[in-house]
Amino acid sequence: MAKATIQFPRGFLWGNATAAHQVEGNNTNNNWHEWEEAGHTEHKSGLACDWWGGRWKEDFDRAAETGQNAHRLSVEWSRIQPEKDRWDEGALDRYREMLRGLKERNMTAMVTLHHFTDPIWFMELGGWESDEAPQLFADFVHKTVSALKEYANLWVTVNEPNVYAYSGYAAGVFPPGKKDLNIAFKVMVNLVRGHALAYKAIHEVQHEARVGMAHQYRSIYPKNPRSPLDRWVAKTQSAIFNDLFPKALTDGKMKFLWQRVNVPEAAGTQDFMGMNYYTRDYVSFDLRMAGELFGARSYAENADLSETDFIANEPEGFFEGMRWAQRFGKDIIITENGVEDSRDEMRRRYLAQHIEQLWRGVNFGWRIKGYFHWSLVDNFEWERGWTQRFGLWELDVESQKRRKRKSADLYEEICKTNSLSSEMVVKYCPEVSEKLFPD
Numbered sequence: 248m249a250k251a252t253i254q255f256p257r258g259f260l261w262g263n264a265t266a267a268h269q270v271e272g273n274n275t276n277n278n279w280h281e282w283e284e285a286g287h288t289e290h291k292s293g294l295a296c297d298w299w300g301g302r303w304k305e306d307f308d309r310a311a312e313t314g315q316n317a318h319r320l321s322v323e324w325s326r327i328q329p330e331k332d333r334w335d336e337g338a339l340d341r342y343r344e345m346l347r348g349l350k351e352r353n354m355t356a357m358v359t360l361h362h363f364t365d366p367i368w369f370m371e372l373g374g375w376e377s378d379e380a381p382q383l384f385a386d387f388v389h390k391t392v393s394a395l396k397e398y399a400n401l402w403v404t405v406n407e408p409n410v411y412a413y414s415g416y417a418a419g420v421f422p423p424g425k426k427d428l429n430i431a432f433k434v435m436v437n438l439v440r441g442h443a444l445a446y447k448a449i450h451e452v453q454h455e456a457r458v459g460m461a462h463q464y465r466s467i468y469p470k471n472p473r474s475p476l477d478r479w480v481a482k483t484q485s486a487i488f489n490d491l492f493p494k495a496l497t498d499g500k501m502k503f504l505w506q507r508v509n510v511p512e513a514a515g516t517q518d519f520m521g522m523n524y525y526t527r528d529y530v531s532f533d534l535r536m537a538g539e540l541f542g543a544r545s546y547a548e549n550a551d552l553s554e555t556d557f558i559a560n561e562p563e564g565f566f567e568g569m570r571w572a573q574r575f576g577k578d579i580i581i582t583e584n585g586v587e588d589s590r591d592e593m594r595r596r597y598l599a600q601h602i603e604q605l606w607r608g609v610n611f612g613w614r615i616k617g618y619f620h621w622s623l624v625d626n627f628e629w630e631r632g633w634t635q636r637f638g639l640w641e642l643d644v645e646s647q648k649r650r651k652r653k654s655a656d657l658y659e660e661i662c663k664t665n666s667l668s669s670e671m672v673v674k675y676c677p678e679v680s681e682k683l684f685p686d
């Protein structure tokens with residue numbers, strides 16, 4: 248193995264990403280609470296990481312003390328606007344306090360305005376299926392950004408609109424549990440309209456704002472590259488899952504199977520590309536999978552799989568994602584990347600291997616400005632409940648005790664030195680040292 252250190256540019260943002268419903272606890276006024284109560288999830292979110300009870304302070308301390316200079320969090324719409332005609336100033340104060348907490352720790356804040364959850368009143372009006380949705384969202388964004396602008400200028404309008412539409416309206420595993428591709432497309436169009444109005448609203452209240460989405464990129468390959476049907480599925484799925492949203496924010500055009508919709512107001516509404524990357528899929532044509540555009544998903548043979556087979560460790564897919572992202576000509580921020588691993592056996596190598604790809608991207612001259620690891624402390628993983636542990640810190644949900652994992656030590660060294668060295672790799676994940684630092 249070669250002895251070397253790969254160095255990141257000065258000012259690079261290093262942080263963790265979190266989302267309100269997954270960490271706050273006691274979020275009872277949104278559609279996910281109802282979904283959990285109706286028994287659609289493995290567990291209930293309950294107290295989550297008890298951030299609403301004040302434990303964000305100790306967790307921000309953990310992040311700051313371990314060298315992180317940024318944090319991505321989300322605000323909960325249903326707290327800020329509990330009813331259509333009511334704002335909760337107390338909730339906004341609480342978020343102001345949290346953001347001040349980041350500032351006091353010298354951490355840059357990135358704020359997500361929509362991360363999967365919707366207020367109950369909003370869903371009763373039809374949620375994102377309704378043509379009223381974009382304006383309702385923009386009103387909420389206007390109010391929230393006006394209240395928080397003193398502490399943040401990096402805004403993510405919508406987290407993973409592709410996953411939101413797919414999981415809630417095609418796969419049916421997120422609320423409202425529908426399986427209808429036409430409705431899914433309607434939701435996508437309204438999310439793009441909502442983003443466009445929000446982009447405008449944010450820039451109206453804050454000139455220096457930088458606004459983007461956090462888009463999930465999946466690397467999608469045909470299982471059998473010689474099969475034209477497998478290739479067709481991979482191409483179609485990738486065009487819809489990966490390209491549709493960022494393209495809409497570039498040229499205002501949306502194409503979904505046989506449908507075409509123009510959303511001219513969305514053209515040019517992205518100041519940076521936020522990219523979430525987790526894994527690579529192999530797809531094969533399967534007539535039984537109509538709802539998935541005839542694609543059956545699997546991972547590579549002999550893939551390095553996470554604990555519940557949710558993620559395959561495919562760092563080259565991350566590089567491919569960055570290459571794809573830079574084509575849109577904007578700054579790139581990695582808004583999420585990480586792996587579920589309660590025993591912390593795979594995470595260290597997953598982290599090191601992905602950081603190495605990140606560095607390759609930076610060295611290709613791509614405008615990559617920061618990296619947010621998912622996540623700080625184990626948190627509530629949606630329909631999968633507490634079965635998946637993504638934290639650098641382990642959480643005992645009952646006692647709320649946190650325990651630092653070895654991966655947090657590795658990330659600490661990366662953040663504090665703004666680099667990854669062969670020594671770190673030998674210390675934390677020697678199994679990939681030859682791969683990362685070959686002789």
Ligand code: FCB
Nearest residue numbers: 266406407410621628637
């Ligand atoms: C992403 C979500 C995030 C978290 C990770 C594991 O799709 O944005 O909330 O659940 O997956």
